[in-house]
């Protein structure tokens with residue numbers, strides 16, 4: 001099965017308050033040395049993996065590249081081209097590979113954006129995932145974002161003029177100051193752009209973001225006091241689900257909606273246990289058997305590449321139980337659900353867990369298949385936790 005390649009570019013102009021990624025708002029003067037370290041890592045990776053007891057996967061087929069982790073939209077055409085060439089020299093990149101770059105709307109929706117979009121297209125980029133989050137200025141400013149709805153529309157124009165029509169927009173339900181009306185405004189504006197893919201996330205509350213930490217401590221900073229209540233966030237999400245479905249978007253994964261045939265090829269790999277190889281800070285890899293992850297510190301990464309010391313943790317072969325757990329908690333993210341195999345249906349503990357989720361209205365079973373219900377999507381973490389540890 002062809003692999004997906006993930007490249008992490010962990011640089012951002014400023015840190016959004018809700019962000020829990022390992023990205024850093026640091027001087028862009030460090031970007032060129034990071035990119036050259038990234039190319040080195042790609043070129044050295046066979047040897048590094050073999051040293052760690054893994055196959056080298058030299059020349060392995062790949063059919064997607066996803067550049068994310070921060071704001072790769074800051075890269076120019078030459079920098080993108082070099083990265084794509086590094087991947088082509090290391091893997092057998094299929095000619096119709098999906099090549100996605102994550103971008104902020106202002107990267108392409110402001111002055112010079114048309115030229116930048118044309119450079120990206122010429123470098124081989126054919127899909128852009130834009131971190132829009134909201135179309136409402138008050139909400140955007142509260143979380144440290146600089147764009148407006150007009151910037152997003154301009155970015156889409158520039159991309160389409162450059163020949164990139166495969167555009168995805170991310171929205172977040174639960175930003176500070178969001179109301180049912182303002183959420184409607186964001187959805188209306190996103191739908192009016194006619195992009196083939198939309199991702200809708202519910203605000204994540206954890207210690208890894210400033211806003212999340214503040215919410216956990218019930219503090220007022222970062223607009224935490226203006227975050228809508230949980231029930232409202234759930235309603236926003238259900239409302240988005242209904243609006244997007246009635247506008248021809250298939251809800252193919254908990255947070256992802258696509259027009260027919262426009263699901264993200266790269267992201268599907270994470271949920272279907274297909275292999276993917278990640279390069280750069282905090283990049284994760286899975287070869288179908290082992291998982292391993294790069295360091296999440298930019299400094300340790302640069303040092304490790306320079307001194308040819310390890311930059312990733314010890315690869316771990318998944319046990320049978322872990323593989324089965326992953327089949328449930330990754331596979332069930334897809335609205336299509338998963339097929340039960342004979343080991344599932346012969347395992348009394350598993351059958352009891354499935355029946356308990358059915359009784360709670362979280363899962364539905366059709367023949368040999370189970371899938372999350374709409375209600376179950378909201379309780380997906382509880383559903384997934386229930387399948388952990390069943391041998």
Ligand code: SF4
Nearest residue numbers: 012015016019023070
């Ligand atoms: S949300 Fe995106 S743009 Fe904002 S800090 Fe995180 S990685 Fe950077």
